[in-house]
Amino acid sequence: MGTSTRRSRRLMAVAAVAALATGLLAGCSKDSDSGSSNDGGGSGKGKTTLTIGTFGVFGYKQAGLYDEYMKLHPNISIKENVTTRTDVYWPKVLTRLQAGSGTDDVQAIEVGNITEAVQTQGSKFVDLGKDVDKSQWLDWKNAQATTKDGKLIGLGTDVGPMAICYRKDLFKKAGLEADRTKLAAQWKGDWAKYVDLGKEYMKKAPKGTKFVDSASSIYNAALGGASERYYDKSGNVIWDKSAGVKKAWDVAMSVATSNMSAKLKQFDKPWDQGYANASFATVACPAWMIGYIEQKSGDAGKGNWDVAAAPTASNWGGSFLGVPTAGKHQKEAIALAKWLTAPEQQAKVFAKQASFPSTPSAYANLKPAADTTAYFSDAPITQIFGDSAKTIPVQVFGIKDQPINTAITDVGILQVEQKGKSPSQGWDAATNEIKDVLGQ
Amino acid sequence: MKASPYAFIAPFFIIFGAFSLVPLLYTAWYSLHNVQLSSLDTQTWAGLDNYKNLLSSDFFWNALKNTFTIGLISTVPQLMAAIGLAHLLNYRLRGSTVWRVVMLTPYATSVAAATLVFTLLYSWDGGMINWLLHFVGIDPINWRESDWGSQFAVSSIVIWRWTGYNALIYLAAMQAIPTDLYESAAIDGANRWEQFRHVTIPQLRPTILFTVVVSTIGATQLFGEPLLFGGVSGSKGGSEHQYQTLGLYMYDQGWIIGNLGKASAIAWSMFLILMIIAVINLLFTRRLRKSQ
Incomplete structure (x- = not known):
């Protein structure tokens, strides 16, 4: 009797340890798919969670753009992953892009990194050129995000x-x-x-x-x-x-x-x-x-x-929004990036925090926030x-x-x-x- | 079959293998290649070029020198203060638990929080330390850019954080010293100071050795304090790299500049340096044991 309890105890312990170990291993192998709650890719009734990786203060949240988009698209929910500093943000993105996992559905790219992205990560980003009307951006802004073979890997946000x-x-x-x-x-x-x-x-x-x-x-x-x-x-x-x-x-x-x-x-x-x-x-x-x-x-x-x-x-400065090919919801991500960088939305961000649009058609009716104008002596x-x-x-x-x-x-x-x-x-x-x- | 002991230690080895051994070997592989952070898949064989490059680089030797000097001016005062504090705490004191907890608080503070506060204290313009110095007629010191000042400032953060921790270790060891040793010393006419020198210190020897080893490893890997002390582009360790440690140099090369091959070579050099220290320590311990 005594030995049998000891044995069963031992077995329990082994089982517990094994469970713990496999749990841990499972934890490593299944890299968080950037918080997406629905792996099915928007099929069915479930909501699709899109993640957007940004740095500093992009102002999208502050200007209420995420809420607005979610209202327009009830089946989408948006989660922003913010890293304060670019020098911390970018190395992380680089490694994830190359690992092909862990990237956000939409990934912001700073102008100082755009050339590196264009020249070395071109194949890791979706070509956005065919989905948008390129002429709405400043020419030089597009040029910075275009690869040698003509792929547009990022849509201009601000300049x-x-x-x-x-x-x-x-x-x-x-x-x-x-x-x-x-x-x-x-x-x-x-x-x-x-x-x-x-x-x-x-x-x-x-x-x-x-x-x-x-x-x-x-x-x-x-x-x-x-x-x-x-x-x-x-x-x-x-x-x-x-x-x-x-x-x-x-x-x-x-x-x-x-x-x-x-x-x-x-x-x-x-x-x-x-x-x-x-x-x-x-x-x-x-x-x-x-x-x-x-x-x-x-x-x-x-x-x-x-x-x-x-x-x-x-x-x-100024930035771009790109869509990594590793993303699970590319179609939805492209739509979001397109919407966020459209002239109307850029004007809204400007109204909130004066980030200047990269789309000239927005310039005609840009209105800074009233208190900003007052702050800077009109x-x-x-x-x-x-x-x-x-x-x-x-x-x-x-x-x-x-x-x-x-x-x-x-x-x-x-x-x-x-x-x-x-x-x-x-x-x-x-x-x-x-x-x-x-x-x- | 006795499987359970192996099962019990297996988690450690599995985790150690996955998160330490594999990266360690992979780093060694990287260090023999040209690898850029932006193109991890294209690795070209470089042989020992990265290491040769380091040996001929002023930046590397400078970082090694800084690591050594900062390590020295942070570890030595820290351990001496810790022994002193432990000795005081070893007396019968009112509220001894309170004192012990207070001493351990800095250790429980995060590096980021502590460094942030110290950075404000050492601020060139309007920092408290410069404000205090002006009462004794010393001009404001640009702590971050001054050569010795920055090293002193970084060391002070390390000292502040680790003194209490080491003091507690010493205190624990001191309480294990049998009281009859002190009694017989007292009978022989030894005063408190002589008791401390001839009873406490020799009895603490293994503990002191332990703290020296741990502190040396910590000093060799010093990273968080100087990085955060530097603020924006802190990985440079000052405009003249006056407080760039090996850890910072590695981070700067690997993650800021994106030269992972070279960064890996720095990592392995640090590892080798630690191995050398470990060997010296081993020889030292053996001699110590023989002499006893």
């Missing part, structure tokens, strides 16, 4: 036309012109003129303020207007010979070496505090940053911020960003665009700005870094 956001109150205190059209005329055509104005500002700068948040932001803004960046059209790295890079670097260097920068790193906590404390007078602002400025500057900034056209038409932001968006040059991106850019801004420029290195030392450091990035 990032640049303007200069500035504090009127600080400009007045420094004895400078504060009118947006006159200011724009003063620096029109050349970022160097904008830097010159910064030098004027610093002569009589209100205590504790600087002209600009960081040298890197001016670098990004100036580079965003250059047709030549780090790669040429055939995909060769030309960053060290590129005229656009050289020009943007020189502007950034004159900012970094003339004590007009608050020396903040963008999207870092202290940068947020800089907005709240009004510690810098200008920031080169792409449209999507408008909502951020409003949020971080708070009530104290209301009516003190204004927007003027940037020295050159320039673009920073500046005609639709017109300012729209003018910029229409004249942005077609930019060629490359596979390692983002790490190269980080090497220049967060190694090269940062060393000059915060560690007091000379511009040539900064350039050498960036050069070494980029060589390491490229494996040279």
Whole structure:
């Protein structure tokens, strides 16, 4: 009797362990099919759950677009998987795309990664070209998401036309012109003129303020207007010979070496505090940053911020929506991506958080939120960003665009700005870094 | 047949195999190839190129040096403070449980939360530490970009988080020391300090060795604190890589730059370094045992 209980106990234990182990193994082998509740692909009465993977704040949820779509399509339910930072989001997407599982039904792609997606993941995305009227997007936006053999792997969401956001109150205190059209005329055509104005500002700068948040932001803004960046059209790295890079670097260097920068790193906590404390007078602002400025500057900034056209038409950021071929509900996913990127919906996102549409037909009746307009001193932001968006040059991106850019801004420029290195030392450091990035 | 012991340990080995051994071997395979994050399926044989590349790379040696110095300035003070604290807690104290719980709180805090708070404290403009320093007439320090300052700041986070944990381990070991040893020491005329030096420390030797090994492994793999301390593009470990550890360098190469082959080589180098440390430790322990 005694032995038999012991045996049965032992058997129980073995069974329990085996059950546990198989359970775990089953857990691994069945990769979560991105939360879809219905594997049958929309057949039957069950609801189809579509997942959409985004980063940062896309504003779809905030603008109520998911709810609206679900109301229009009662058999669809939408789940958004948000990752805050792109540098965390993108590697994850890359591995899942290649594993062919775990991707969301709709996957957002940032412009800095679109070339990598086009050149290396083209076959992992559905060709959306035949499902949409391509002419509704800006040509350069489509071009960025088109593969060599003509596949369109992403539908343009927003674009990032640049303007200069500035504090009127600080400009007045420094004895400078504060009118947006006159200011724009003063620096029109050349970022160097904008830097010159910064030098004027610093002569009589209100205590504790600087002209600009960081040298890197001016670098990004100036580079965003250059047709030549780090790669040429055939995909060769030309960053060290590129005229656009050289020009943007020189502007950034004159900012970094003339004590007009608050020396903040963008999207870092202290940068947020800089907005709240009004510690810098200008920031080169792409449209999507408008909502951020409003949020971080708070009530104290209301009516003190204004927007003027940037020295050159320039673009920073913007995204695409793609549909991975690994998705189980591709048809529904395409319909959703198409709907979200249609001009009407883009206009709704603009009304919510000023992300600027990539579809020109939306420009005619864009209305920013009333409190945003009031916040920025009734500046005609639709017109300012729209003018910029229409004249942005077609930019060629490359596979390692983002790490190269980080090497220049967060190694090269940062060393000059915060560690007091000379511009040539900064350039050498960036050069070494980029060589390491490229494996040279 | 005695199957049950094997069944009991099987889950560990199954999980270890699936999540540690296979990735480990796969990483070794990767480290001998050119693999890009964006094209995992096209691997071209590179032989030892990735390793050669590392040996000739300033970034690698810099990261190794940083890992070593940060490890040193975080581990040594941390373990010394832990012994001191444990010694104090070993006295009869009012509310000793409260003190012990308090000591363990930092360990229970997440790296992210702790680092976030420390980053604010060390903030260049308006951080509390610079504010305190200005009372003694020291100009604000740009902690994140300064060479030694950033390493000190990162170390302080590690020290804050791990001192209590080690103190508790020491305390447990101290309470296992028989009291008659202290009594006879006292009879021989040893004061408290001499008792600590000649009774406590020798008795703690195996425990100290254990904590040294664990801390060394932790220091070699240091990652979360410097990454989060750096904020945006924290994987660079500062503009001059002044606090880029091996872990950060690996992450930067693999996930930010997308060079998985090289990142794998870094991972294996870290593994080899740990093996070397383990061997040194083994020899050291043996000698220690023989001398006793």
